[in-house]
Amino acid sequence: GAVVSQHPSWVICKSGTSVKIECRSLDFQATTMFWYRQFPKQSLMLMATSNEGSKATYEQGVEKDKFLINHASLTLSTLTVTSAHPEDSSFYICSARNQAGTGGTNVLTFGAGSRLTVL
Amino acid sequence: DAKTTQPPSMDCAEGRAANLPCNHSTISGNEYVYWYRQIHSQGPQYIIHGLKNNETNEMASLIITEDRKSSTLILPHATLRDTAVYYCIDIGGTSYGKLTFGQGTILTVHP
Numbered sequence: 001g002a003v004v005s006q007h008p009s010w011v012i013c014k015s016g017t018s019v020k021i022e023c024r025s026l027d028f029q030a031t032t033m034f035w036y037r038q039f040p041k042q043s044l045m046l047m048a049t050s051n052e053g054s055k056a057t058y059e060q061g062v063e064k065d066k067f068l069i070n071h072a073s074l075t076l077s078t079l080t081v082t083s084a085h086p087e088d089s090s091f092y093i094c095s096a097r098n099q100a101g102t103g104g105t106n107v108l109t110f111g112a113g114s115r116l117t118v119l
Numbered sequence: 120d121a122k123t124t125q126p127p128s129m130d131c132a133e134g135r136a137a138n139l140p141c142n143h144s145t146i147s148g149n150e151y152v153y154w155y156r157q158i159h160s161q162g163p164q165y166i167i168h169g170l171k172n173n174e175t176n177e178m179a180s181l182i183i184t185e186d187r188k189s190s191t192l193i194l195p196h197a198t199l200r201d202t203a204v205y206y207c208i209d210i211g212g213t214s215y216g217k218l219t220f221g222q223g224t225i226l227t228v229h230p
Binding site for chain 1: 151210
């Protein structure tokens with residue numbers, strides 16, 4: 001089946017530094033990937049839609065200059081949290097849709113998530 | 120905001136059927152019902168989806184009422200590994216994966 005890999009699975013960084021999270025579709029191509037954020041005991045919140053070869057589309061309230069998204073190939077999207085602060089500590093999850101798959105248009109494969117802790 | 124409502128939590132005994140309800144009274148004609156689940160500290164996992172007919176796959180069954188305003192996800196023989204948060208999402212076919220998650224139902228399966 002479709003597999004999405006996220007790396008790193010967890011990261012601890014100092015306040016003010018930048019952190020990059022990678023999301024890869026291992027056995028399928030994805031022109032679109034999605035980035036979510038999840039705080040403890042809360043549901044997933046969509047941050048942005050990552051489009052291969054073009055700019056990402058950000059949800060209302062998400063700072064595009066702080067959360068840089070690059071989707072340079074059909075199998076890789078990256079999320080960079082710039083100048084991270086403790087309030088950015090969260091669980092970041094990506095997802096991708098296998099456009100060649102036989103499932104519905106909203107059948108997504110999610111990565112295992114990346115837990116960011118900013119000290 | 121999510122357009123579906125689900126009970127915040129449910130319990131089920133291992134080996135018994137788990138029936139998780141979802142209310143989607145504002146669903147429109149071209150919107151499907153999708154179910155995902157999230158096991159603790161992992162990414163969500165797709166379970167099943169349907170439009171108006173009942174559906175079954177290797178993981179679960181989905182029963183949709185005739186008026187499509189509610190549905191029930193059935194895990195026929197729940198195991199401890201089915202303990203998770205279950206999300207019901209109504210979404211149109213043109214949304215192309217842009218899912219809006221509500222609070223879901225925390226299902227706890229007991230030995």
